[in-house]
Amino acid sequence: MASQSTLPGPALQASKNALSQALAENQAKEAENGGTNPEPGEIQEVDMQAQADNIRTVFSDAKNFNVKTPSTFAPAGQGWMEDIKRVISFDSVEEFWGLYNNIIPPSSLPQKANYYLFKDNIMPAWEDEANKNGGKWSIQLPKDKNRLGVDKMWLYTMLAAIGETFDPTLTSSDPDATPQSLITGVIVSTRPSFYRISIWTRVAPSGAADDEKLRERIEAIGKNFKTSVLGYPESAKLSGPLATEVEFMSHKDSEKKGKQAKKIIV
Template identity: 30%
Template sequence: MLHNTCDYNVFKWNIQPMWEVPENANGGRWLITIDKSRHHDLLDAIWLEVLLAVIGGQFGKYTDDICGIVVNIRNKGSKISIWTTDASNDESNLKIGEILKQKLINPEIDQKIPRPLFDVLRYEDHQEVQNKNSSSVRAKFTISSQE
């Protein structure tokens, strides 16, 4: 079980989990927000599915465009994100999002957890997140669990 108020990350060799480093500076992230009311089992199931998909190369030729993954665990709600190398590479980023959705709608993921596992996947540019002037950042792309 993942622990509250912790951050975990898994990144490719020699890439630090920081927006400022050259490998991440022009990138973005696919973001999954997990409401506090559905927190523990759901968080663990999604993190495991995303972790295995990324380290297992299940994103095919788009795996090279992934820098790493992050989970931020908080009382108010948690986030899991896949960080990509280039926020302007729309084709790759959209395909990564589509593959991520397919992984998360997989009926074999823990059947005890009510569906859907997520409402919306959001793709955000790291530079916009860093420069935000309000509590929300405009998503470059969104993918609904219902589509």
């Protein structure tokens, strides 16, 4: 007897979509590897159940999945963006936990993998209209010392982004202050020797005198990230082998090399 899925509706639909896409891809691969193409009007017999039994999505097997869910972020021809797969969108706490409880944590991801959590209709790319004038706060942590803590850090980072608690300005008691959230998304990356957690913002200080208030607001986000989300004392020095401080850099400066790039460090 088949067990009833405990996934929320959107996650279940994403899993079904992934299964359909994988079946189509497998049929294409069989054709490339010597399978016969049907004549016009001929129906080709395919053992759908046998193929389905070999397909495991991240929702059905969080540790041994072999199929990614369909891509909705990357149009053809965008290079690395083609590797980004949209897992699911959610608009409720229940849907978030349904997703979170059914995917593998960062500590178990393979090398060179990333999780992206961005606001709807914003691509995790510098070129996106919402990101092109912004920057990112980030911290890099050695893998061997942070394997047990990175999952909690990433969870708290996501919750702060969803709850919009990164930016102290948004929780101001001033009824006339209704600024737009500066946060567009958050990312966790796994690399052979380290983890990196990043927070992307819509804008970045330019260094001009009239940017002082924006710089203060950006710095407040970084301090909140360091102390309330990651749990480090504000005075803690974190840089070392494979490690960085909590650092901010505009996307435009990130493209520069050497001393030309400017950082804000908290």
